[in-house]
Amino acid sequence: MKPSAMKKKVVFIMGTAHCGSTLLTLVLGSHSNCRALGEVSNLPEFHRQARSPCSVCQKDCQFWGNTLSSQDMQTLSQGFAERRIHPHIPLKLEKAVRGLLKNDQVFNPYSLIAAKTDEAVLIDSTKTVYWLEKKLAAREFRAGKLDAQLIHLIRDGRAVMNSYSRRKQYQGLSAEQLGQQFGELWMNRINNEHRFFDGFSGKKIRLRYEEFATHTEATLKNLCTWLDLDFQPDMVNYWKYEHHTISGNSGTHSLISKHQESTPEQPIAVRAKPIAKKEFSIRLDQRWQTKLSPEQIAAFYNSTGNLNEAYEWN
Numbered sequence: 001m002k003p004s005a006m007k008k009k010v011v012f013i014m015g016t017a018h019c020g021s022t023l024l025t026l027v028l029g030s031h032s033n034c035r036a037l038g039e040v041s042n043l044p045e046f047h048r049q050a051r052s053p054c055s056v057c058q059k060d061c062q063f064w065g066n067t068l069s070s071q072d073m074q075t076l077s078q079g080f081a082e083r084r085i086h087p088h089i090p091l092k093l094e095k096a097v098r099g100l101l102k103n104d105q106v107f108n109p110y111s112l113i114a115a116k117t118d119e120a121v122l123i124d125s126t127k128t129v130y131w132l133e134k135k136l137a138a139r140e141f142r143a144g145k146l147d148a149q150l151i152h153l154i155r156d157g158r159a160v161m162n163s164y165s166r167r168k169q170y171q172g173l174s175a176e177q178l179g180q181q182f183g184e185l186w187m188n189r190i191n192n193e194h195r196f197f198d199g200f201s202g203k204k205i206r207l208r209y210e211e212f213a214t215h216t217e218a219t220l221k222n223l224c225t226w227l228d229l230d231f232q233p234d235m236v237n238y239w240k241y242e243h244h245t246i247s248g249n250s251g252t253h254s255l256i257s258k259h260q261e262s263t264p265e266q267p268i269a270v271r272a273k274p275i276a277k278k279e280f281s282i283r284l285d286q287r288w289q290t291k292l293s294p295e296q297i298a299a300f301y302n303s304t305g306n307l308n309e310a311y312e313w314n
């Protein structure tokens, strides 16, 4: 199918923090017919602070600062913020009225982006159920103007706990405290995600981060078919492509910047540091196996029962 003949769609990635969504977003966004938007929920805050939302360009972003005009950014920021626009009209009423208007842009922000881009697939990696519930209630999806597809990205809870344990509020906790505090949070999120996934009526797929990281090509072939896209093998080399994603894992983004700094047409001698390909290639991150203590792991299982069984990757 020709790109122009396809109905545009938004792919929502749902999952906990540290589930590998930045990598997945960038790899999918390397397909010529996909555009990775990143964590769209953060756009209004960047706009409010007059900062560029792009994690790759930092400033003077070709996409958020050029393809989209400042008026577009203002409209998007209102639409994504869930905030009232008119100071005297309650948000609920304004949404109800605007919901009746066919071409209202404010509460149909993905349509505005879709109209400005050639790609048929937009990827939103905000990840939370709260966000998904709000955004899918917009007319653009309800009226079928855009299709929504859902990827539930899951990862072994122990690996997620290891990433969380480096956060400030988890440092200095005993194994029991960490296991309990993280375990409760994780369990609530996972249960909520499952509830949302089960009730979602559109096309949906559940994907394990570990499967993606170890059988990348097979996983991508499958995802491309699911998205009605041709498989483009070079997608795995995501660092070679242009991206303008909002937020996400800074380590993954820094690889793109590194690559882009190192590839201008310059003699090797003047490059900062040549980069070995293996630094970029997609690898399974199982650092939890050496970083977490047996006590921490036991405490996690103590507070989450058998919920991680289906997620375990040893």
Ligand SMILES: [Zn+2]
Residues within 6 Å of the ligand: 054, 055, 056, 057, 058, 060, 061, 062, 063, 064, 243, 244, 245
């Ligand atoms: Zn950019």
